[in-house]
Structures are given as C-alpha cells and as structure tokens.
Amino acid sequence: MIKAKKIAIVDCNNFYASCERVFTPSLNGKAIVVLSNNDGVIIARSEEAKALGIKMGEPYFKVERLLKANKVNVFSSNYTLYGDLSARVMQTLETFSPEVEIYSIDEAFLNMDGIAAENQTEYLHKIRKTVKQWTGIPVSIGMAPTKTLAKLANRFAKKHKERDGVLNLFEIDNWDDILSATPVEDIWGVGRQYSAMLHNYSIHTALDFARADRSWVRKKMTVVGLRTNLELNGISCIDLENSPPKKKSIVSSRSFGEYLTEYDELKEAVSYFVARASEKLRKQDSSCNSIGVFIRTNPFKNSPQYYNSGDIRLPYPMSSANELLPYSHRILQKIFKSGYYYQKVGILLMDFVQTKNISLSLFDPPNRLNQIVATELMDKINKKYGREALYFAAAGMKENRRWQMKRDLLSSHFTTNWKQLPEVKAKE
C-alpha cells in the first residue's frame, strides 16, 4: 500500500479495438468491434462503432446485420495479443513513475507524488504521447488527489476532445462543474443498483452525491459507498497497491461451442478447467482447501432449465490437478442430471494457503510426493513448449473437444513473433 497525494490513472482507449489496429493500420478510422468468448456478445468498440449506436454487451447475433450493413470489422477476442500489448503499455508506464499499480489489462494507477516535473500536466501529455509512440495504443489520463477523482477526471478527458486526452484536476480551481457534468452511474464504485436508488432520491450527479449526507450514504450503501463519497471530496480512502495481491479464489469456466448432454463430456470439460485453474494456483505458490463445480443449461433458451453446484472441503491443501481431479469428478457426479442440454460448466478453487507453509502429513496418501514432482515437471514442460504441450487424458483429446469455444473471427497472433515488434525501451 502506498499513500499518494497525487494519483494519475492511465486508461487505454477502446483497448481491444485499438490492439486490433496496431498491426493492421488499414483499420484506422474504420469501425471495429471485438466479441467475447464464443463470439457471444460485443465487449469492445472503436469510436466509429460507438457512433453507429452499437452497445456494449449486445449479443452478436442481434446486431450482425447492422454490422454487415455498415462494414464494421468484427473480431473474436484474441487475448494472447491483448495480453502482450498490455504488458508493453505497462512497461512504458513504469519508465514514468516509480509506483505503478496495474489495475486491469488496460488501466494503471501511477503515483505522481515524487514526480518533479515542472509542469505536471505537460508530463501527463508526454506519457500519453510516449505510450502511443512505443506501443501504438492511445490512452487517456486523469490526475487527482484520490483514485475515484482520477477516474472521474479520466472519463471527462475522454469525453471532451479539446482536452487532448488529459485532465489534471490540480490545475482547476473549482471542480464543481466537472462533478456536476458526471452522472452518478459514471462514478467508479457506483453500479446499476445504486445509481437507480440514488436517482430515486434525486441524487443525479457526482456533485449531488459528494454533497449527500454521510451517515445516510453509509446506511444505504455500506462503507463502500461512504468511501466513494469521501474520495469524491478529495479524502483518499483507496490506496495504491504496489504489488498485486495474491488471488483468494480462482475460477475457470466457459460456455460451450455446442450443447453437451453426456456426463463423460462434461467430465472432460471439468477436468480441463481443473488443469487450467490449478496451473494458476501453482503460479502464485498457493494450495487450496476447497473446490467447487457448477453446471448450467442456457438460461436464454426455451428448454428445460437446470443449474446446480457443489463444493468439497479437501482433506489437506492441494495444488496439483492430479490430486484435485477426483474431487471435481465426485462433485460433478453428484450434481449432474441427465436429460438436459448443458451450456456451461465451471470450477472454483477456494480457501488458499501458501504452499510453502504446509508440510506433508502423516495421513497423506503414500504417492503424494510423486504427484507433486510429476506436476512440477509438467508445468516446466508446458512453460517451455506452450500450453497443453502435455495434458491430462481426463480432459479429452484436443481434437475431439466438442465443448471448445467458437472463435471464427480471430486475428493473427502477431505478437507471438516478437521480431515484428519495435523494441520497447528498457526501464532505467
């Protein structure tokens, strides 16, 4: 945790759409949308696509004709590409501030306290220009004494083109106009439910909310809402996080390309997810004490619906897929009912402890150490030769997985070949 008095947030504009443009400059100025997994819904839009009235979260099939008619470029999401470009953006930001909190794939908070630039607003413009030059990604920047205000400034900068992508609240005497130009639903930390509630009480803008009675806010919106209120008044409640905290739970789930009906197929998918999730678990050197599985039919389909989930407390903390698989199968067996068209399954790992803090116990199965050694080896091989170079038979043969997702409109994995990329300047 870092107490900072000056916080900037750098936010990539239309990140996924911008990523698609980096290696295909002919897309500049053209409308782009990017689809979620399974080509389900729209999760990113370029400005041109927004101007066509295409909404976030809109199912693809509903707007497919509109997109075609307007010659919108449509992409399946290409997370390998986005992840690589994100890393390059973050590396660039780290040359500008000693404290960078990577908040999401396309956003980072920067501690600007120690920055001795003569003109901090100019410095922000320089960051923006450099990121664009080095990575090809356009960003917007907001700066303020709290995270919530920085986000608000950032949004304002994005909306008002004349600001050239930057708003530094410190150079503005009175923020009232900016707060009153921000509807409550656009405040960071105020979602759909609370904004509806606030409007009911005639609280329509960030300024209204900032001036609302604190004990009322606390009562209606818990301490979380109170923090947002304080932050809007310039009182910092949410510190910068310097090192990413370890995950407290890990989920792996997916909707299928086709509906599944057979237990054996679901079992394959569950096994695959256990392998994926436990990999992440081991990466952060954790082991889990419980595991859950859920399955469900397609709630949008007019057919018999079924949802169920279950979890098991494990006899000892585990991190290898080999050990976890039987438990996941046991849960699936319990919750599976035949006669339904399943659309999605997922698994959850929970209740983590640090692996180094657990000792092998007298009651462990005799081959436990072998399992662990085998898992380490498997991780090493997969790290070297790529995901699923080696994988569990329980997850089914790669070629036969009916449950794999649909990604018909995928762009190339440009960044897999690093030679195509301009060199990123190393951090000093």
Added chain:
DNA sequence: TCTGGGGTCCTAGGACCC
C-alpha cells in the same frame, strides 16, 4: 417456569469492478 449478553466463525447473497 423463567430465559442474557457477547463473542467468533461460517455461509449465502448482493453489490461492485474490468
């Protein structure tokens, strides 16, 4: 028959984020 007060731990559910 009468039936206190305070603490902890756990879980489910609701809100939010990207």
Added chain:
DNA sequence: TCTGGGGTCCTAGGACCC
C-alpha cells in the same frame, strides 16, 4: 442457430460457545 469470464468486498443471519 447465436447472449463472456474472472475477480473483490461487505453484510446479515445462523450456529455455536461461554
């Protein structure tokens, strides 16, 4: 035909204990 995936935090209420 076709509607994403992966997280966090907070609170209320029940179980249990003394």
